[in-house]
Amino acid sequence: MKSKNHKLEENELTVKSRTENLSAIRNFVSAGALEIGIPLKIVENIILAVDEACTNIIKHAYKYFPEGEIIVKLKFSREKFTVIIIDHGVPFEPETIPDPDLQTYYRQHRVGGLGMYLMKSLMDEVKYVSVPGKYNQVLLSKNLLTTH
Amino acid sequence: MKFDIPALKINQKFQTFIVLSIVLFGFKLFAPGSDSITYLLIDDLLVGLTVAAFIFYLMDWIHLKKINPLNLVMNIGIFTAVIFLLITFSNTILRGLATENNLYFPKTGFISNLVVFAYSFIILGSLSYIFLAFRELYSLKQKRDINTYFNTMVVFFILASYSTLLQQSSDLLYIKDTFFIISILLIIINSIKISWIAFIVKKEKKILLFLSIIIAILFVSNLVKNSGNNNANLLDQFSPALNQFFNIIGIYGAIYFSILFFTTLFHIPTAEAFDRKAQEVTSLQYFSKLITEVLDFDDLVKTITDIASKISNADAAWIAWQENGGLKSVGNNSIGFLDADLITSFVAENKNKYNLNETVFISMDKFQKKSQLGESFSNITVSPLRAHNELKGYLLTGKKNNFLFDDEDKNALDTFSDYASIAIENSRLFEESIIKERLEKELDVAREVQRKILPSKNPNYEGLSISTVFIPAFEVGGDYYDFFEIDKYTFGFVIADVSGKGISAAFIMAEVKGIFESLSKTIKTPKNILIKANEILQRTLDRKNFVSAAYGFIDLKNETILISRAGHCPIILLRDNSIENLRPSGIGLGLNFSDHFSNTLEEIKIDLKENDIIVLYTDGITEAKNKLLEDFGSDLFEKILIENCDKDADDISNKVIREVTLFSQNHPQHDDITLVILKWKQKLKIDGEKEWQNSTLQPKI
Amino acid sequence: MAEFNASTKDLGEVSVIYLQGYLDAHTAPSLENTFSNLIEKGKYCTVVNFTELAYISSAGLGVFMAFIEKMRENNGDIKLSSMSDKVYNIFDLLGFPLLYEIYKTEDEAVNKFIESKNLEK
Numbered sequence: 021m022k023s024k025n026h027k028l029e030e031n032e033l034t035v036k037s038r039t040e041n042l043s044a045i046r047n048f049v050s051a052g053a054l055e056i057g058i059p060l061k062i063v064e065n066i067i068l069a070v071d072e073a074c075t076n077i078i079k080h081a082y083k084y085f086p087e088g089e090i091i092v093k094l095k096f097s098r099e100k101f102t103v104i105i106i107d108h109g110v111p112f113e114p115e116t117i118p119d120p121d122l123q124t125y126y127r128q129h130r131v132g133g134l135g136m137y138l139m140k141s142l143m144d145e146v147k148y149v150s151v152p153g154k155y156n157q158v159l160l161s162k163n164l165l166t167t168h
Numbered sequence: 169m170k171f172d173i174p175a176l177k178i179n180q181k182f183q184t185f186i187v188l189s190i191v192l193f194g195f196k197l198f199a200p201g202s203d204s205i206t207y208l209l210i211d212d213l214l215v216g217l218t219v220a221a222f223i224f225y226l227m228d229w230i231h232l233k234k235i236n237p238l239n240l241v242m243n244i245g246i247f248t249a250v251i252f253l254l255i256t257f258s259n260t261i262l263r264g265l266a267t268e269n270n271l272y273f274p275k276t277g278f279i280s281n282l283v284v285f286a287y288s289f290i291i292l293g294s295l296s297y298i299f300l301a302f303r304e305l306y307s308l309k310q311k312r313d314i315n316t317y318f319n320t321m322v323v324f325f326i327l328a329s330y331s332t333l334l335q336q337s338s339d340l341l342y343i344k345d346t347f348f349i350i351s352i353l354l355i356i357i358n359s360i361k362i363s364w365i366a367f368i369v370k371k372e373k374k375i376l377l378f379l380s381i382i383i384a385i386l387f388v389s390n391l392v393k394n395s396g397n398n399n400a401n402l403l404d405q406f407s408p409a410l411n412q413f414f415n416i417i418g419i420y421g422a423i424y425f426s427i428l429f430f431t432t433l434f435h436i437p438t439a440e441a442f443d444r445k446a447q448e449v450t451s452l453q454y455f456s457k458l459i460t461e462v463l464d465f466d467d468l469v470k471t472i473t474d475i476a477s478k479i480s481n482a483d484a485a486w487i488a489w490q491e492n493g494g495l496k497s498v499g500n501n502s503i504g505f506l507d508a509d510l511i512t513s514f515v516a517e518n519k520n521k522y523n524l525n526e527t528v529f530i531s532m533d534k535f536q537k538k539s540q541l542g543e544s545f546s547n548i549t550v551s552p553l554r555a556h557n558e559l560k561g562y563l564l565t566g567k568k569n570n571f572l573f574d575d576e577d578k579n580a581l582d583t584f585s586d587y588a589s590i591a592i593e594n595s596r597l598f599e600e601s602i603i604k605e606r607l608e609k610e611l612d613v614a615r616e617v618q619r620k621i622l623p624s625k626n627p628n629y630e631g632l633s634i635s636t637v638f639i640p641a642f643e644v645g646g647d648y649y650d651f652f653e654i655d656k657y658t659f660g661f662v663i664a665d666v667s668g669k670g671i672s673a674a675f676i677m678a679e680v681k682g683i684f685e686s687l688s689k690t691i692k693t694p695k696n697i698l699i700k701a702n703e704i705l706q707r708t709l710d711r712k713n714f715v716s717a718a719y720g721f722i723d724l725k726n727e728t729i730l731i732s733r734a735g736h737c738p739i740i741l742l743r744d745n746s747i748e749n750l751r752p753s754g755i756g757l758g759l760n761f762s763d764h765f766s767n768t769l770e771e772i773k774i775d776l777k778e779n780d781i782i783v784l785y786t787d788g789i790t791e792a793k794n795k796l797l798e799d800f801g802s803d804l805f806e807k808i809l810i811e812n813c814d815k816d817a818d819d820i821s822n823k824v825i826r827e828v829t830l831f832s833q834n835h836p837q838h839d840d841i842t843l844v845i846l847k848w849k850q851k852l853k854i855d856g857e858k859e860w861q862n863s864t865l866q867p868k869i
Numbered sequence: 870m871a872e873f874n875a876s877t878k879d880l881g882e883v884s885v886i887y888l889q890g891y892l893d894a895h896t897a898p899s900l901e902n903t904f905s906n907l908i909e910k911g912k913y914c915t916v917v918n919f920t921e922l923a924y925i926s927s928a929g930l931g932v933f934m935a936f937i938e939k940m941r942e943n944n945g946d947i948k949l950s951s952m953s954d955k956v957y958n959i960f961d962l963l964g965f966p967l968l969y970e971i972y973k974t975e976d977e978a979v980n981k982f983i984e985s986k987n988l989e990k
Contacts, residue, residue, distance in 0.1 A: 039894045042926075068959070071893055071926045133926070134931065135927040138962065149500040149502075151504060152502060157505050157506075
């Protein structure tokens with residue numbers, strides 16, 4: 021029985037890098053997550069994190085170029101729900117973006133960086149890798165076996 | 169001048185080359201041979217374009233492969249040898265053909281043309297490759313961008329080659345000679361730039377010494393054979409410019425490899441020491457780099473994989489870290505999460521097949537899921553990461569497109585993975601000690617706060633015996649009780665439990681104490697005290713915390729008790745050997761800030777009888793667990809209370825605590841335990857105010 | 870059905886913006902327009918009613934960041950009201966309650982404006 025637990029299910033969606041596709045991405049992720057019985061509250065957090073990641077890709081990796089590709093892959097095991105988002109745009113290091121200081125933001129009229137902070141707050145793991153000249157991947161994962 | 173045509177893909181470049189070759193061939197075949205300048209100009213231009221197209225095509229190819237310098241030298245050697253054989257071949261066999269050609273056949277003869285074309289084309293190709301190889305060698309390990317020197321030289325190569333067209337008129341011959349001499353000077357200057365030999369190891373230097381002398385000799389002999397004999401005629405006949413280019417490359421080769429030979433010769437004696445030194449320096453650098461990164465595990469693993477892929481010349485690196493009984497990819501460098509996971513699981517499945525005590529090479533040929541990989545990783549290395557002889561994970565590096573790792577990579581990775589293991593272990597210990605220290609400090613503070621908040625002594629009233637027991641959990645649980653002397657006839661008590669644990673619970677406790685202390689002085693009923701407390705807590709409690717509490721007044725004069733309860737455990741009234749759970753309704757403090765709170769909050773009044781016992785407690789008692797994780801439970805609690813109801817307050821609480829302790833031995837206590845027992849012993853005999861003041865009401869402390 | 874809609878109600882000095890649907894990077898420009906229009910008309914006292922907002926991402930939050938100072942410079946404000954717990958939690962996570970006044974009901978928020986205007990007079 022134990023060996024079966026390690027089997028991973030997979031699912032994939034490919035869309036163009038346009039903000040109009042954000043809702044399709046959210047629907048795709050929430051359908052996948054709800055299907056395996058993740059509580060709605062957690063699903064809401066996951067889709068917000070995925071939305072933020074994709075918004076970043078559209079803005080920073082593709083710089084609003086509308087024909088880029090965004091591939092969203094879902095992986096889940098008993099312990100973990102993982103979303104991997106792949107793009108072929110310009111590499112950017114989300115991990116290096118510092119947590120926002122709202123007061124400074126307020127003074128400077130800045131709005132970026134909030135998304136990154138949200139992703140880190142809402143998910144258990146946020147990782148980024150860039151394979152130069154090939155693709156970039158953002159990995160978001162949520163542990164499912166937490167006690168609370 | 170920059171050799172780059174980004175618009176064209178490799179395939180297109182190759183197609184351009186093919187098209188130009190066909191045009192050239194057609195031109196050679198069908199255009200009548202002539203010595204006219206126009207003919208020679210078109211001819212040489214076509215040849216030049218073909219060479220250029222081929223060079224551009226080869227350039228991408230060479231860049232893609234990232235050939236190492238020794239291989240480049242070896243390849244130059246092979247092509248020089250090919251040219252050498254070709255010239256020798258032409259001297260013996262084509263001699264007749266060339267002569268006959270001149271005598272009997274027109275220059276447009278098909279067979280001779282074909283032979284000359286093929287011959288010239290092989291030389292053209294070889295020259296192009298050699299030229300490019302020189303360019304690669306030139307740019308190896310150059311610290312600054314000094315392509316200008318090389319490009320200037322190339323311009324003079326072209327000028328020198330094309331100026332051969334001018335040799336028809338001997339007046340202009342000096343132009344050709346001038347360009348030629350400048351080219352040679354530039355060759356000498358550029359040939360000195362061979363700093364790359366300092367970066368190869370001793371073994372390779374020995375091979376290089378051997379190769380460079382042979383290649384130098386080959387270049388010289390090619391030059392000699394080409395000057396004035398048959399080959400020159402053929403090549404000259406094909407294209408004078410190409411012939412001149414051949415000479416220039418020949419001279420370049422002879423000079424470059426002679427200089428290379430002597431430089432290497434002088435480098436050999438010190439090579440070994442240099443190697444060792446270089447390795448020590450780099451290792452030290454890497455190590456110091458790792459040491460500074462211990463503060464953050466994520467940063468550390470990124471640095472490790474970055475260095476690992478550099479020292480092993482790999483395309484990608486990552487760490488498979490042991491966590492929760494599985495391997496997890498961390499610190500991915502130039503490899504996607506999916507690819508890394510796939511390869512990691514392949515290694516995990518087959519780890520018994522390989523001796524993973526040191527760095528091993530694993531070919532991906534046997535990897536069945538190879539087609540699922542996003543990129544074509546063909547070979548990987550796996551190095552164990554250990555701390556205190558315990559396997560913590562593996563450091564993996566990968567190469568694509570069938571490139572192999574060598575022993576040097578293995579040695580580098582072996583040494584480096586030891587450093588990496590230490591760094592990772594340090595980082596982990598560091599993190600643990602910080603967390604532990606912070607936790608301990610926090611708990612010390614929390615315990616201190618709690619100790620100061622709880623009353624140090626119980627008030628002593630005649631007629632009312634009070635017993636309190638408080639057993640803190642290791643992590644402060646947030647229990648609180650207190651007594652207040654409201655006025656001469658009224659005794660107030662409160663018991664509360666703050667949600668959460670540790671320092672945050674302790675601070676809320678302190679706040680709650682302050683609130684109840686001040687409210688008890690001004691507000692006359694338990695209900696109103698709780699309503700006001702809830703209002704005040706709205707400003708300070710965040711959404712996560714709440715406080716359960718029960719507040720009561722005992723009227724010593726009228727022998728009544730007034731109780732209100734906000735989400736706390738029931739208050740037990742023990743009377744005549746039976747239990748009554750008093751459950752006035754009420755929501756916990758901090759959960760609701762609307763009128764709903766006050767609307768639902770009840771206050772009950774009970775007349776006290778002799779020997780009535782009031783028991784206040786927190787869920788630390790009823791939820792105390794044994795090793796089977798069963799709760800102590802309220803039934804058992806009530807049973808013990810009834811059995812001991814004729815004893816005095818202290819004895820009852822001792823009995824309860826003993827039973828709870830017995831029940832939950834072998835299981836750590838998770839929450840604070842608080843028990844307050846009030847026993848009304850006798851009716852006070854009060855005749856007047858004065859007597860009151862004199863006799864009973866002053867607490868004897 | 871439109872993904873997102875922002876409609877405005879004019880209450881004299883105070884304007885109320887009703888948000889509906891999903892506010893993300895795609896729909897945020899529409900809300901920006903709504904705010905820009907109010908500023909053009911010189912209306913700086915705004916209450917945003919979140920009752921029917923189902924979803925908000927940081928791009929949506931950014932719109933409030935972009936306009937708040939302009940409003941306050943002109944003696945106005947953006948007050949937020951009637952958020953669902955879900956939306957409130959996102960605002961809370963980013964510390965917005967420190968920067969914005971958030972009320973349970975639209976009336977409360979509108980009354981705050983009127984009270985402060987009366988004080989000025």
